Amino acid sequence: MNKSTVKSVGVIGLGSMGMGAAKSCIRAGLDVYGVDLNPAALEALGNAGAKAVATDANQFAKELDAVLLLVINAKQVKSVLFDSGLAANLKPQTAVMVSATISAQDAKEIEAGLKAHDLIMLDAPVSGGAVKAEAGEMTIMASGSLLAFDLLKPVLDATAAKVYNIGEEIGLGATVKIIHQLLAGVHIAAGAEAMALAARANIPLDLMYDVVTNAAGNSWMFENRMKHVVDGDYSPKSMVDIFVKDLNLVADTAQDLRFPLPLASTALNMFTSASNAGYGKEDDSAVIKVFDGIELPGVEK
Amino acid sequence: MNKSTVKSVGVIGLGSMGMGAAKSCIRAGLDVYGVDLNPAALEALGNAGAKAVATDANQFAKELDAVLLLVINAKQVKSVLFDSGLAANLKPQTAVMVSATISAQDAKEIEAGLKAHDLIMLDAPVSGGAVKAEAGEMTIMASGSLLAFDLLKPVLDATAAKVYNIGEEIGLGATVKIIHQLLAGVHIAAGAEAMALAARANIPLDLMYDVVTNAAGNSWMFENRMKHVVDGDYSPKSMVDIFVKDLNLVADTAQDLRFPLPLASTALNMFTSASNAGYGKEDDSAVIKVFDGIELPGVEK
Numbered sequence: 037m038n039k040s041t042v043k044s045v046g047v048i049g050l051g052s053m054g055m056g057a058a059k060s061c062i063r064a065g066l067d068v069y070g071v072d073l074n075p076a077a078l079e080a081l082g083n084a085g086a087k088a089v090a091t092d093a094n095q096f097a098k099e100l101d102a103v104l105l106l107v108i109n110a111k112q113v114k115s116v117l118f119d120s121g122l123a124a125n126l127k128p129q130t131a132v133m134v135s136a137t138i139s140a141q142d143a144k145e146i147e148a149g150l151k152a153h154d155l156i157m158l159d160a161p162v163s164g165g166a167v168k169a170e171a172g173e174m175t176i177m178a179s180g181s182l183l184a185f186d187l188l189k190p191v192l193d194a195t196a197a198k199v200y201n202i203g204e205e206i207g208l209g210a211t212v213k214i215i216h217q218l219l220a221g222v223h224i225a226a227g228a229e230a231m232a233l234a235a236r237a238n239i240p241l242d243l244m245y246d247v248v249t250n251a252a253g254n255s256w257m258f259e260n261r262m263k264h265v266v267d268g269d270y271s272p273k274s275m276v277d278i279f280v281k282d283l284n285l286v287a288d289t290a291q292d293l294r295f296p297l298p299l300a301s302t303a304l305n306m307f308t309s310a311s312n313a314g315y316g317k318e319d320d321s322a323v324i325k326v327f328d329g330i331e332l333p334g335v336e337k
Numbered sequence: 338m339n340k341s342t343v344k345s346v347g348v349i350g351l352g353s354m355g356m357g358a359a360k361s362c363i364r365a366g367l368d369v370y371g372v373d374l375n376p377a378a379l380e381a382l383g384n385a386g387a388k389a390v391a392t393d394a395n396q397f398a399k400e401l402d403a404v405l406l407l408v409i410n411a412k413q414v415k416s417v418l419f420d421s422g423l424a425a426n427l428k429p430q431t432a433v434m435v436s437a438t439i440s441a442q443d444a445k446e447i448e449a450g451l452k453a454h455d456l457i458m459l460d461a462p463v464s465g466g467a468v469k470a471e472a473g474e475m476t477i478m479a480s481g482s483l484l485a486f487d488l489l490k491p492v493l494d495a496t497a498a499k500v501y502n503i504g505e506e507i508g509l510g511a512t513v514k515i516i517h518q519l520l521a522g523v524h525i526a527a528g529a530e531a532m533a534l535a536a537r538a539n540i541p542l543d544l545m546y547d548v549v550t551n552a553a554g555n556s557w558m559f560e561n562r563m564k565h566v567v568d569g570d571y572s573p574k575s576m577v578d579i580f581v582k583d584l585n586l587v588a589d590t591a592q593d594l595r596f597p598l599p600l601a602s603t604a605l606n607m608f609t610s611a612s613n614a615g616y617g618k619e620d621d622s623a624v625i626k627v628f629d630g631i632e633l634p635g636v637e638k
Contacts, residue, residue, distance in 0.1 A: 163552035175552040198551050202544065211538050212548055219531050219554035226523040226600050230516050236596045237512050243503065247513055250499050251464035251476040253520035255556035295537045295630070298607060299527050302599045329596065 040189045042101040042131065043067060046093050048116055049136075050077035052273070053162060054106035056169025057135075057195045059084050061104075063172065064194035069096050071116075097125035102191055103132045106162070109281060110142035118149050128154040131187035135162045135176070137217060139285050140207030141292070147206040158184040159206045161213030162196075163220075165260070166273065173197035177216070179208035214289050217282040218300045223257035224279065225303040228324035230258075231265050235330040241266050264321040268334020276323060277316040279307045341490045343402040343432065344368060347394050349417055350437075351378035353574070354463060355407030357470025358436075358496045360385050362405075364473065365495035370397045372417075398426035403492055404433045407463070410582060411443035419450050429455040432488035436463045436477070438518060440586050441508030442593070448507040459485040460507045462514030463497075464521075466561070467574065474498035478517070480509035515590050518583040519601045524558035525580065526604040529625035531559075532566050536631040542567050562622040569635020571619040578617040580608045580624070 044067035047058040055077060061068045062085045070081040070089040078089040088096055093103075093116065103126065105113055113136050117123045126132075132155050134146060147157045160178035168174050174195050178185070179202040185192070192199050202208040230253075234244040245266050249259050264270060283304035290297045306323050315322040324332065345368035348359040356378060362369045363386045371382040371390040379390040389397055394404075394417065404427065406414055414437050418424045427433075433456050435447060448458045461479035469475050475496050479486070480503040486493070493500050503509040531554075535545040546567050550560050565571060584605035591598045607624050616623040625633065 163554070165553055175548070177548050177552075200544065200548050202540070208540065212535075212540055212545065215531050215535050215538070215540065215545065216549060216552055216554040218534065219527055219549060219556070219559065222527040222530075222600070223524065223554070223556060226520055226527070229523075229598055229600050230520050233519065233591065233594070233596055233598065234513075234516050236594045237516070237590070239503070239509065239513055239516065243501065244513065244516065247476070247478050247501050248517060248520060251478075251517055252466055252557045252561070253464070253517040253524070255520070255524060255559075256553045258520065258556075260553070289538070290534065293534070293537045295534055296628070297530055297534065298603045299523070299530050299600060302603050306599060327597070 040187050042187055042190050044069065044087070044100055045102045045104055045191050046071060046096065046100040047104045047106065048093055049105060049107035050074065050081055051106065052166035053169045055081065056166055057104060057106060057174065058086065059170065060172030061191060061194045062086065064190065066190060066194060069093070069100060092120065093122050094120060094125050097122055098127060100126060100130060102130060102188060104135060104191055105133065106135050109136060110138040110146070112136065113138065113146055117146065123150060123153045123155060126153065126155060129156060131156045131158065131184055133158045133160045133188050133191060135160050137161050137213050137282055137285065138210055139214070139288055140210045143207045143210040156181065156184050156187060157206060158188050159209035161209055163213070163216060168197070176200065177202060177209050177212040179203050179205055211289065214285050218286045218297070220257055221279045221283045221286070221307065222299050222303045223255040224261050224320055225306045225323055227255065227258040227262045228265070228321065231262055232324050232327035232330055235332060241333065261321040264319050265324055266333065268332065270318040270322045272317060272319045274320050275317055276307055276310050276320050279320050280311050280316070283307060341488050343488055343491045345370065345388070345401055346403045346405055346492050347372060347397065347401040348405045348407065349394055350406060350408035351375065351382055352407065353467035354470045356382065357467060358405060358407060358475065359387065360471065361473030362492060362495045363387065365491065367491060367495060370394070370401060393421065394423050395421060395426050398423055399428060401427060401431060403431060403489055405436060405492055406434065407436050410437060411439040411447070413437065414439065414447055418447065424451060424454045424456060427454065427456055430457060432457045432459065432485055434459045434461045434489050434492060436461050438462050438514050438583055438586065439511055440515070440589055441511045444508045444511040457482065457485050457488060458507060459489050460510035462510055464514070464517060469498070477501065478503060478510050478513040480504050480506055512590065515586050519587045519598070521558055522580045522584045522587070522608065523600050523604045524556040525562050525621055526607045526624055528556065528559040528563045529566070529622065532563055533625050533628035533631055536633060542634065565620050565622040566625055567634065569633065571623045573618060573620045575621050576618055577608055577611050577621050577623055580621050581612050581617070584608060
């Protein structure tokens with residue numbers, strides 16, 4: 037396999053993960069082209085040293101050796117690549133790393149669309165949160181051809197502490213990410229349920245948090261998200277509606293595989309109730325607000 | 338408060354936690370008296386330097402400055418203290434540290450029984466697993482009088498890396514432990530659900546384990562227990578039936594507090610089904626065996 041000649045990358049979607057990944061690529065010496073609909077994000081990335089920024093990737097499509105998509109869902113991936121005409125404008129054999137959390141089925145449909153334009157896809161969902169994205173230390177769970185991994189090596193090296201090669205078949209990366217999200221979502225909902233019960237039992241929440249994070253009941257999500265509950269700070273780091281989306285992808289996967297998921301389906305109900313109660317745009321820890329009959333720091337009932 | 342004069346401790350219940358705690362007390366220079374019904378456990382503790390071992394604590398009741406109970410449930414605590422007559426035989430003002438996982442209601446009943454014999458209770462459940470118990474690094478979540486904490490300081494110092502003082506009221510320690518067990522139980526069941534879905538999707542389980550343990554979907558329990566699934570080793574470190582018991586304590590607590598627990602009740606159903614299917618005495622990771630239609634390492638269907 038030849039050494040990758042990728043020198044420029046278009047990063048599409050400059051939310052907390054995309055912005056961190058784009059800055060990591062700049063630090064690694066790549067020419068970064070940033071794309072988002074939010075002018076503030078474009079300005080921030082421009083100030084961080086991007087080669088160019090725009091609300092539409094088509095204007096610098098011919099400059100790109102690779103594309104990294106960190107948008108919200110499959111609909112946005114398809115809109116950017118196919119509805120806007122980007123796939124038709126990219127150079128043949130450009131590597132496209134699709135890092136949104138999407139279903140295996142959508143990943144396969146996107147691959148077919150890219151193949152029609154002689155483009156090479158890596159099915160490459162990410163994890164780790166904004167801090168790790170900023171540090172260039174995301175976890176990437178990827179599937180695709182060896183050529184796709186090779187071409188994208190500079191981008192993977194720049195953005196990830198750990199890259200898993202799940203296999204050649206597009207869709208495997210998506211599935212591993214979805215199973216990961218099952219755990220992440222259930223852990224947030226379980227953390228909320230436990231802290232709500234503690235509030236009901238008049239246990240100080242900061243003490244409960246301290247005990248759990250020093251004992252075997254801890255999870256990455258409990259430690260990260262229940263701090264927001266203790267602090268009464270529901271400003272969105274990642275929103276409730278993201279887990280409504282992701283746990284619905286989990287449910288779709290279960291349906292496709294004809295498999296029961298008693299806990300994930302329960303957690304989905306909790307996030308969906310929280311969204312319907314008006315907390316969809318708050319931090320995902322706001323799922324705790326589905327519980328009535330308790331007092332929480334910083335929450336008026 | 339005077340410096341504790343506790344020099345001897347009876348450790349009752351020499352399972353994985355009690356044995357570790359007893360050995361830690363011996364290393365700390367305390368005179369340790371070990372009690373269990375299992376002769377092998379008694380022999381092991383005798384070889385480790387216990388002052389004496391017996392199947393009944395009454396024979397050395399007068400030698401004890403403190404008692405540490407690490408038995409399975411409230412019924413055993415009550416049987417040891419009250420049915421066997423130990424509470425009547427202990428010296429007045431002996432400190433009794435009750436470290437079984439029990440309900441707040443049981444903790445209060447036990448306190449009343451001890452008070453009738455002029456004994457001092459610490460409501461002091463523990464967490465951390467066998468390895469931390471062995472190292473003298475348990476996490477202890479305790480409630481009780483300052484006198485109880487002071488008297489038991491040598492035992493707490495010997496056995497715990499971290500001691501939380503939840504408050505004076507007996508029952509608070511028990512409640513914090515139960516809320517902790519809600520998380521521990523849900524995390525094991527969620528880990529099993531995720532790994533079962535991975536098996537159904539033909540994702541190699543060792544790879545799935547590796548991804549999760551390096552990403553935000555991780556939990557202490559996932560990392561510890563799902564290794565057993567990857568290895569196909571269901572020899573009991575902690576049994577399914579322990580979580581049937583503990584999640585029933587969670588359910589009792591929810592009933593007392595009139596509070597809904599959608600995830601914990603679902604996890605209880607999973608562990609109860611696993612027990613009824615014949616896996617009650619296997620490692621608690623065997624809750625994954627409630628899922629049909631998958632192949633697991635080391636499991637014949």
